[in-house]
Structures are given as structure tokens and as C-alpha cells.
Amino acid sequence: MDLPKNRFKAALAEGRQQIGLWCSIPGGGYAEMLATCGYDWILIDCEHAPIDLGAVQSMLQAMAPYPVQPVVRPGWNDPVEIKRLLDIGAQSLLIPYVENAEEAARAVAATRYAPAGFRGVAGLARASRYGSVPDYLNRAAQEICVLVQIESLDAVERIEEIAAVEGVDGIFVGPADLSATMGRPGQLSHPEVRAKIIEAIKRIRAAGKPAGIVTLDETLLEESVAAGTNFTAVGIDIAVMLKALRDLRARWPS
Template identity: 50%
Template sequence: MELPVNRFKAGLASGRCQIGLWTSLPGTVPIEILSHCGFDWLVLDTEHAPGDPLTILPQLQTMAAFDTAPVVRAAWNDSVLIKRFLDLGAQTLLLPYVQTRAEAEAAVTAMRYAPRGERGMAGSVRAAGYGQIADYVHRAEEELCLIVQVETREALDNLEDIASVDGVHGVFIGPADLSASLGHPGDQFHPEVVAAIEGAITRLVKLGVPAGILTFRDDFVRRCIELGAAFVAVGMDSGLMARAARELSDRYRQD
């Protein structure tokens, strides 16, 4: 049995901007529907959503049949959570609120087996084909991808230090928390926030490190791509459903 190819990581290496969607709804049916829709990647969120390892597992199993790549966002930069999601077969992890080089280094350490890291070893996990990928321990790192989130003023001040850590494969700029950190909570398009995001993307492109963002506004999606963003999420499942349902009810509701 061969080690599965990480399509998201391969996409980053290709230099093509990958378009994704954020998901927060638990269960396999929403994920199956969205995996049919042509996105390069889906975030399976467990930070601001009810997901956990037991709900992420069947979602990963569902997505295995599709070309759309899963990106699992852990609730925190925590070595236990990292270990559990990796053992379930997640190959790309998105870790929130990384503020310093030391925190990025800790995340990398949690992703790697000894002697390069401290990931706990278990032979019969899903990631290893339940023991059928004989060289998994030695080759797992080839297909693992770590994306760290920078989402505060402090993180932006440390951006080059964070992004240059060996084992960090990309940096995601978290616009919501960043707006709050910069003193404009909820206003992701305040000029100061937009300038900070655009500046971060430009700095990452200069470093040769893939930059990512989540934004729902079409003009800003295109602006981020123009600046060189490598992976852009352009919507969220719950928001899409709520807006479409509200528009439909408004169309036919009689007051």
C-alpha cells in the first residue's frame, strides 16, 4: 500500500492559487456535497465549529473519494490534538493563533516523529493504512503539510521569524481576529486591516512562503490572488446556506 499523495501540498508546490471553502457543519453529507463542487480544498474546522476527532474521521473518509483536499483546523496548537488528527489520516493541518517562532517550532515538532520531533508512534492507525503502509513512519513527513495562522499584531511583527521555520509550509492570515487585534473588531475591511493583510501577503511572497486568506468579498479575493496568495477560501458552508435560504424565503414570503 502506497503513502497517499497530499493534493493540497502538491498544489502549493505547483504555484497555482488553490481556491477553497470553509466548512463548519458536522456530518458527511455536507462534505460530500461540497466535494462535488470543484473546490481545490475544504477546511474541516474544529476551532469555531462543533467538530472533533470523532466527527472529522468520517469526513476524511468521505473526502478520500474526491480530488478536493481536506485541511483540518485543530482547535489549538496542541501536540495532543495534532497527534490525533495526524493518526486519523489528516495530512494538512491548519493551526490557529501562532504568535512566535517558538510556537511555530513547537507545531513542527508535534508533526514529526523522533528523532526530528516528538509525535507519538502507533502502527495500526488509519494514517498508516492500519499498518499496511510498511514505511509510513519513515515517509509520513513527505506528505504532511503544516499551515500556521497569524492573526494578531504580535504575529505580524514576528511574521518572517514564523514563516522561516523549517517545516512550516504556509501561513494563513486570519482576518477576523486580526481586525480585533488591530482595534477594529468585526471590521475586516477597515483600511488598517486591509493594509496589514496586503502587507503580510507581500512579505510572504517575498520570502517564498505560500500565503492564505479567507474572505467573502469578490474584489478582495481577486486582490489577494493578484498579490500572490497561494490558497484562498472564498466562502463558508453555513453562511452560504443561510444566505441562500433567506433569499428564497424573502422572495416568496407574504407579510
């Protein structure tokens, strides 16, 4: 059995736009439903949503037959959590709140076996198809995609050093936390915040890395794509459902 190919990582390396959806609700059946919707990637959010390790595995299994790449965001840049997510078969990770090159390098090292890193070895995990992938230990990194999330003014100022870390496959701008560190929490429409987001995207691309973002602001999405985002999350499942359900209720007053 061969090592599963990471189409998302390949698309980013080729510069192709990948349109994504944020998933905040756990469940294999639910994840399978989302997988039929045509998105290039779906972010399974373990940072701000009640999605535990067992749920992640069931969601990865449910999405596996479909042409969509699951990307998992752990709760933190934690090598123990990263190791467990990799062992259950995650191949693309979005590591939150990376502030500098040292933290980016630590995130990459957590996805690599020694001597390149310190990922713990598990011989019979789902990642290696329970030991059936030949030479998995030496080949796993080929298909692992490491995305790091910059979410502060300090991180934006260090974009070039973060981008220079070997093994970083893309840099994602977290607009909500960035606005908070600018003293304008939640004010994504503020001109200074928007300007800093677009600046960050352009600097990421100038540094030779794919850039990503998520926002519900369609104007900001358009500006971000124009600035060069390659992996662009255009919706959050809860927000999409809430809007549809509230609109439906409004059309049928009591």
C-alpha cells in the same frame, strides 16, 4: 499499499492557486456533498465549529474518493489534538494563532516522529492504512502539510522568522482576529486593516512561503489574490447557505 499523496501540498510547492471552502457543519454525508463541488481544498473547522474527532474521521473518509484535499484546523496548537488528527488520516493541518517562530516550530514538531519531533507512534492507525503503508514512520512527513495561521499584529511583525521555520508549508492570514488586535474588531473594510492584510500577504510571499486567507469580502479576496495568495478560501458553508435560504424566503413572502 503506498502512502497517500497530498496533492494540495504539491500544488502549493509548485505555486499553483488552490481555491477552498470553509466547512463548519459536521457529517460524513454532508462532507461528501461538498467534495463534489469542485473545490481544491475544504477546511474542516474544529476551532470554531462543533466538529469532534469522530466526525472529522467520517468526513475524511467521505472526501477520500474525490479530487479535493481536506485541511483540518484543530482548536489550538495542541500536540495531543494534532497527534490524534494525524492518526485518523489528516494530512494537511491549519494551526491557529501562531505568534512566533517558537510556536511554529512546536506545531511542526507535533507532526514529526522522533528524532525530528515528538508525534506519538501508533502502529495500526488509519494514517498508515492500519500498518499497510511500508516504512510509514520514516515517510509520513513527506505528505504532511503544516500551515500556520497568523492572527495578530505581533505575528505579522514576525512573519519572516515564522516563514524561516523548517517544515512550515504555508502561512495563513486570519483577518478577523487581526482586525481585533488592531482595535477594529469586525472592521475588515477599514483601510488600515485592509492595508495590514495585504502587507502581510506580500511579506509572506517575499519570504518564500505560500500565503492563504478566508474572507466573505469579494473585493478583499480579489486584492488578496492580486497580492499573492496561493490558497484562498472563497466561501464559508454556513454563510453561503444562509444567504441562499434568506434570498429564497424573500422571493416568497407570506
